[in-house]
Amino acid sequence: DTAVSQTPKYLVTQMGNDKSIKCEQNLGHDTMYWYKQDSKKFLKIMFSYNNKELIINETVPNRFSPKSPDKAHLNLHINSLELGDSAVYFCASSQEGQSDEQYFGPGTRLTVT
Amino acid sequence: GENVEQHPSTLSVQEGDSAVIKCTYSDSASNYFPWYKQELGKRPQLIIDIRSNVGEKKDQRIAVTLNKTAKHFSLHITETQPEDSAVYFCAASRWTGFQKLVFGTGTRLLVSP
Numbered sequence: 001d002t003a004v005s006q007t008p009k010y011l012v013t014q015m016g017n018d019k020s021i022k023c024e025q026n027l028g029h030d031t032m033y034w035y036k037q038d039s040k041k042f043l044k045i046m047f048s049y050n051n052k053e054l055i056i057n058e059t060v061p062n063r064f065s066p067k068s069p070d071k072a073h074l075n076l077h078i079n080s081l082e083l084g085d086s087a088v089y090f091c092a093s094s095q096e097g098q099s100d101e102q103y104f105g106p107g108t109r110l111t112v113t
Numbered sequence: 114g115e116n117v118e119q120h121p122s123t124l125s126v127q128e129g130d131s132a133v134i135k136c137t138y139s140d141s142a143s144n145y146f147p148w149y150k151q152e153l154g155k156r157p158q159l160i161i162d163i164r165s166n167v168g169e170k171k172d173q174r175i176a177v178t179l180n181k182t183a184k185h186f187s188l189h190i191t192e193t194q195p196e197d198s199a200v201y202f203c204a205a206s207r208w209t210g211f212q213k214l215v216f217g218t219g220t221r222l223l224v225s226p
Binding site: 031040041042043044045048050055090094096099101102104107 | 145147151155156157158159162200202206210211212213214215216218219
């Protein structure tokens, strides 16, 4: 059973395109996150949703728009892709009131050419 | 906001040696300090965490120590094995109704047989 899953695993696209990454968790967690890991392995929070409500919105270009249709899903849509958007994007989830462990998905490697 | 510094960036040890990774944080209100391990091409996974009301925590070969006064915490791995080779991230967070982890820059640990 995959706890946190992401699709696609790899995404290669050209500058200017629009793309989406999907995330689903079957852990029953209330909170989900998007992280960006760049080529130097820096891991930085982008967004977080709790019960479909946006609670963390870091300094991210507004070309990035998260959407949470329900608490088990958190998608990331990126408009007008740029070279600098190339990175690995990780989704994660956690449950408040339990341990604070964040469970990460397998990552989506986005390459913008 | 919180800032987490991590040292060293790379660490090479011989199998059986101990390894120590150190982190400092800036926000004195931070109260949760997890460590994540990320193997090559894989997702980050929690290996141990500590809260501000505890000075030390151990789990088999790994231990974490916290010095709140100095605002630093360390990961100790004893009897290292080749499978310990990975990138290790420290993080810090304070509870403000939700958890926002700020990660260190990572330490690449290489354990040679």
